[in-house]
């Protein structure tokens with residue numbers, strides 16, 4: 677649980693610091709709104725990957741499962757502004773052939789995306805969770821993101837895409853990796 681009164685006090689302070697009047701009508705409820713928004717944006721702080729991946733099915737499928745174009749939003753830990761994009765997640769079930777529900781892969785993204793993040797760590801945390809908690813024999817995660825800290829401020833390059841990838845286990849095999857990448861890129 678995040679400390680809502682503390683966020684509210686901090687937001688009031690920021691508003692005053694930029695020269696605003698936190699008591700003017702339009703801003704009176706803003707600290708509470710921001711606190712509620714942060715509760716959602718940082719909800720991953722209270723979630724564990726193992727809980728999300730606890731539901732598994734033994735359907736004897738030992739080939740790659742890939743869910744692509746999973747939209748997500750995260751928060752850049754350097755500037756506390758959003759970065760967002762699409763996640764592509766593939767894994768090869770472990771020797772028991774256990775797979776998880778497809779929606780759980782999108783939930784797994786949120787466990788780590790809904791925290792202050794950098795894209796590289798988000799990528800490796802997702803891929804490592806598939807190995808640790810789903811016992812996947814191989815896993816690949818590719819993230820394609822736009823960082824608002826690069827678009828709306830600073831270097832101001834809207835549209836620039838950052839692509840990160842991480843592979844584990846059997847996905848190190850060049851042919852398997854190439855198959856995954858062609859499935860991901862074959863839009």
Ligand SMILES: Nc1nc2c(ncn2[C@@H]2O[C@H](COP(=O)(O)OP(=O)(O)OP(=O)(O)O)[C@@H](O)[C@H]2O)c(=O)[nH]1
Pocket residue numbers: 752753754793794795796823825826829830831
């Ligand atoms: N590697 C990596 N860098 C990121 C990510 N998100 C933001 N950044 C970068 O973090 C860097 C922070 O650089 P600093 O020089 O400390 O901060 P800054 O003065 O605000 O930098 P500018 O954004 O260039 O104005 C910037 O280059 C951002 O583009 C990310 O997910 N991964």
Ligand SMILES: [Zn+2]
Pocket residue numbers: 752753754755756757823825826
């Ligand atoms: Zn940033």
